[in-house]
Amino acid sequence: SSSKILIKGGTVVNAHQQEIADVYIEDGIIVAVKPSIKVSDDVTVLDATGKFVMPGGIDPHTHLGMEFMGTQSVDDFFSGQAAALAGGTTMHIDFVIPVNGSLSAGLEAYKDKAKKSCMDYGFHMAITKWDEIVSREMEIMVKEQGINSFKFFMAYKGALMINDELLLEGLKKCKSLGALAMVHAENGDAVFEGQKKMIELGITGPEGHALSRPPVLEGEATARAIRLAGFVNTPLYVVHVMSTDAMEEIARARKSGQRVIGEPVVSGLVLDDSGIWDPDFTTAAKYVMSPPIRASGHDKALQAALSTGILQLVGTDHCVFNSTQKAFGIDDFRKIPNGVNGIEERMHLVWDTMVESGQISVTDYVRLTSTECARIFNIYPRKGAILAGSDADIIIFNPSSSFEITTRSHHSRSDTNVFEGKRGKGKVEVTIAGGRVLWNNGELNVVPGSGKFIKMPPYSYLFGGIDKADAKYLSSLQAPVKRSKAAT
Numbered sequence: 001s002s003s004k005i006l007i008k009g010g011t012v013v014n015a016h017q018q019e020i021a022d023v024y025i026e027d028g029i030i031v032a033v034k035p036s037i038k039v040s041d042d043v044t045v046l047d048a049t050g051k052f053v054m055p056g057g058i059d060p061h062t063h064l065g066m067e068f069m070g071t072q073s074v075d076d077f078f079s080g081q082a083a084a085l086a087g088g089t090t091m092h093i094d095f096v097i098p099v100n101g102s103l104s105a106g107l108e109a110y111k112d113k114a115k116k117s118c119m120d121y122g123f124h125m126a127i128t129k130w131d132e133i134v135s136r137e138m139e140i141m142v143k144e145q146g147i148n149s150f151k152f153f154m155a156y157k158g159a160l161m162i163n164d165e166l167l168l169e170g171l172k173k174c175k176s177l178g179a180l181a182m183v184h185a186e187n188g189d190a191v192f193e194g195q196k197k198m199i200e201l202g203i204t205g206p207e208g209h210a211l212s213r214p215p216v217l218e219g220e221a222t223a224r225a226i227r228l229a230g231f232v233n234t235p236l237y238v239v240h241v242m243s244t245d246a247m248e249e250i251a252r253a254r255k256s257g258q259r260v261i262g263e264p265v266v267s268g269l270v271l272d273d274s275g276i277w278d279p280d281f282t283t284a285a286k287y288v289m290s291p292p293i294r295a296s297g298h299d300k301a302l303q304a305a306l307s308t309g310i311l312q313l314v315g316t317d318h319c320v321f322n323s324t325q326k327a328f329g330i331d332d333f334r335k336i337p338n339g340v341n342g343i344e345e346r347m348h349l350v351w352d353t354m355v356e357s358g359q360i361s362v363t364d365y366v367r368l369t370s371t372e373c374a375r376i377f378n379i380y381p382r383k384g385a386i387l388a389g390s391d392a393d394i395i396i397f398n399p400s401s402s403f404e405i406t407t408r409s410h411h412s413r414s415d416t417n418v419f420e421g422k423r424g425k426g427k428v429e430v431t432i433a434g435g436r437v438l439w440n441n442g443e444l445n446v447v448p449g450s451g452k453f454i455k456m457p458p459y460s461y462l463f464g465g466i467d468k469a470d471a472k473y474l475s476s477l478q479a480p481v482k483r484s485k486a487a488t
């Protein structure tokens, strides 16, 4: 039966160590991790000799079935998760978008979207306006709904964008709730100007997208968000770090002791901007995302930052649109829906780019693709580890095999793939999620409705010491300088 599984003879890799051991699973939970486990005949045995047995990937950044730019991303909670499982990812965290500013209405809509889930998922929530109701709803989300992170969009003027006043209110509220503030860091007002300028110059094609929002605008917003979070004294998570400019702001803040987390995404790590200059509109438009995929050099710098601990984990920002949807912007790049692939490709591309190239170890790989995400969002070691008691979300990875990415063979509903033709070493041969074998050597066996919502509690390790730091800061403010009365 599928409820009892033994994975035999593999190299079990956790973020803290690797060892040759067997892994025994019962009813969705890892029961034992040790050498030479003996089992009865009713147990499914998978031979992992010569292979790595690793925690399933956790993608901290996806947009499945997202209503955005007048349309909806084509991978929903079923097709996007099926693609994820085929690529070795067993959990993702998606962004709830409020409905007319209402968090609870947004949550209801996303609970509905997620009913067809075939793997576990969690939610972040976007904050798009500010008033007493939003403030109260944030508290309900954290205390009752299992959401411990809120995203603030500093870009998308006239749509999702918030101003500094709202960002400050949000940062203070996050801090008081033990929730993590996340930012999409681009200067939306300047982007708006840049877009107008491009259109005035007659640059209406996809390259106008990249030209209108250069790295300096990402660096500025990243620096601003970091400084405001420092002023409030609360941790900050910068999503989709795409440029050296933004990365260097994070490096500086971390060096000074500030709790800032930086998340690069696969497209930013392995691609450069050459695609967006393609003379074919459909080809160029598939690369349109925000912040844009940067000129060659930024990719290598982000890889180096990841390998040296300046950046902590890898997401995808998976948010795919078909060519017909991208064609909304055939005469005006501002109407091309923003978003690219990644949920199925992340595990393979990070392995090939980072491990196979010698930049990181196998244990680092587990940390960057799974464990660190579980720690940051406070669900470790239920997720992100192969330990007795952890959820049985596991991949068997063959480092001697190879992968190739093509639209023909991918499991996403998207009719294009920004990683088209990429190939490399390593292959996810088996994906076990919730204790069931859902991907086995090219065969996908997923059931809608089998995925669970994972509640994420507040106050992760990032919040340690905040009260003490605050007390020190406040006492310095509250001790008025003693001055003698001026002589009369």
Ligand code: URP
Residues within 6 Å of the ligand: 063, 184, 240, 288, 289, 290, 291, 317, 319, 338, 339, 340
């Ligand atoms: O282009 C992107 N990134 N689309 C998804 C929305 C967002 O900003 O994350």
Ligand code: ZN
Residues within 6 Å of the ligand: 184, 239, 240, 290, 291
């Ligand atoms: Zn974003």
Ligand code: ZN
Residues within 6 Å of the ligand: 061, 062, 063, 240, 317
């Ligand atoms: Zn995103």
Ligand code: ZN
Residues within 6 Å of the ligand: 086, 087, 344, 409, 410, 411
């Ligand atoms: Zn595939």
